[in-house]
Amino acid sequence: MSKETIHEIRQGMKFRPVLHALTSNPGVEMMSYAKGKENLISMAQGEGSAPTPDFICRAAYNAMQDGKTFYGQTLGQDPLREAISEYYKDIYELYIPASRTFVTASGSTAMHLSLASLLDKGDEVVAITPIWKNLLGAIELTQATTRQVSLDYSDDQGWTLDIEKLFAACNERTKVMLIVSPSNPTGWTATQDEMRTILEFARERGIWILSDEVYSRLVYESPHKHLRADSFLDVAKPDDQLLVVNSFSKSWAMTGWRIGWIVGPAAAEEKIRDVALYNNLCPPTFSQYGAIAALKEGEPFIKNQIDLWRGNRDLTVRRFDEMGKIKMAHPSATFYGFFKVEGQRDCKTMTKRFIDECGVLMSPGCAFGKEAVGYIRMCFAISERRLTEALDRMETVIKKL
Numbered sequence: 001m002s003k004e005t006i007h008e009i010r011q012g013m014k015f016r017p018v019l020h021a022l023t024s025n026p027g028v029e030m031m032s033y034a035k036g037k038e039n040l041i042s043m044a045q046g047e048g049s050a051p052t053p054d055f056i057c058r059a060a061y062n063a064m065q066d067g068k069t070f071y072g073q074t075l076g077q078d079p080l081r082e083a084i085s086e087y088y089k090d091i092y093e094l095y096i097p098a099s100r101t102f103v104t105a106s107g108s109t110a111m112h113l114s115l116a117s118l119l120d121k122g123d124e125v126v127a128i129t130p131i132w133k134n135l136l137g138a139i140e141l142t143q144a145t146t147r148q149v150s151l152d153y154s155d156d157q158g159w160t161l162d163i164e165k166l167f168a169a170c171n172e173r174t175k176v177m178l179i180v181s182p183s184n185p186t187g188w189t190a191t192q193d194e195m196r197t198i199l200e201f202a203r204e205r206g207i208w209i210l211s212d213e214v215y216s217r218l219v220y221e222s223p224h225k226h227l228r229a230d231s232f233l234d235v236a237k238p239d240d241q242l243l244v245v246n247s248f249s250k251s252w253a254m255t256g257w258r259i260g261w262i263v264g265p266a267a268a269e270e271k272i273r274d275v276a277l278y279n280n281l282c283p284p285t286f287s288q289y290g291a292i293a294a295l296k297e298g299e300p301f302i303k304n305q306i307d308l309w310r311g312n313r314d315l316t317v318r319r320f321d322e323m324g325k326i327k328m329a330h331p332s333a334t335f336y337g338f339f340k341v342e343g344q345r346d347c348k349t350m351t352k353r354f355i356d357e358c359g360v361l362m363s364p365g366c367a368f369g370k371e372a373v374g375y376i377r378m379c380f381a382i383s384e385r386r387l388t389e390a391l392d393r394m395e396t397v398i399k400k401l
Ligand SMILES: Cc1ncc(COP(=O)(O)O)c(C=O)c1O
Pocket: 046, 106, 107, 108, 109, 132, 180, 184, 212, 214, 246, 247, 248, 249, 255, 259, 260
């Protein structure tokens, strides 16, 4: 059956109208475009190229052998909730009791459960953009609407937040402020002062803060004892209307394991549990034992990865400077370069040119919000050798412009 026929039949079926109205995902579109092309270097997916370290795999395997293959507790196994609490004590110097940690089947699920707990049709979310497209899609599914507030860009300061612009976007329908810090795709990271100001504003208005801190350990410098970004938890009270989303995917190379967590106020535990129960019942049981090993023994691995990615970041910045015609804020966090090619406004066309003319796959900026048009995102968390090859190839295209 042809794609067109399937499309026509689908339009006639009674799916929820919101599904027919979902905005498209240009990142996925570009991956389909590149599918099957030979000798392609992909820097489109947001993950490191290293496999999950052995000590994590072994812990999960031992758990399987130990019979941890059944349904588990809806908000996670107690030993993992305890380990997350310990992790906040060791790395953040914060006391977060295990009862305020809710384990989920990935950061994406953490986000869906949080949104499903808070949003109804007619509610509004104010989101700082550019932002990972899936988060906008997740909001669309709840039938709430999103107001996008874009970070500002300047050549000397990179990406910055105009807090007044953020506050001006809030109104009586605003239920949630969604903040991704460090940000995918820009690497922008909120300061503790900004977090405090946003939190005070949200408190006065009864607005929830949904803070995506999935990249919190993926920073190249930090004022803290351990390498980590500031967290809303640093400035919050235990009963603030704050949900912090995190994940094992990025820092511990566990994207396929589907394990994440939420930290929320004690009063949210029962509500999140209700939604999780009717959603996927519980996170994967044996994955959670891998996650415990990650938290307890993972610091040297995180450090090695960051050293590798710092080198890749510096290499990318240097090569872009040498090539000219490319503008990119120096990323001080995450493993993404978010850049513009001078004179090229249509990011999809430019992304296709990189695929067709040099076999390098990246994500077009229009996947990250309406003001990100014209940019391209590359994930530089690949080997230095592959990255060098990708940059050499990109240079051949840049030279032709
Ligand atoms: C900002 C952000 N939040 C959440 C996620 C989802 O992570 P997970 O693999 O845990 O679903 C990603 C993945 O790219 C992300 O970039």
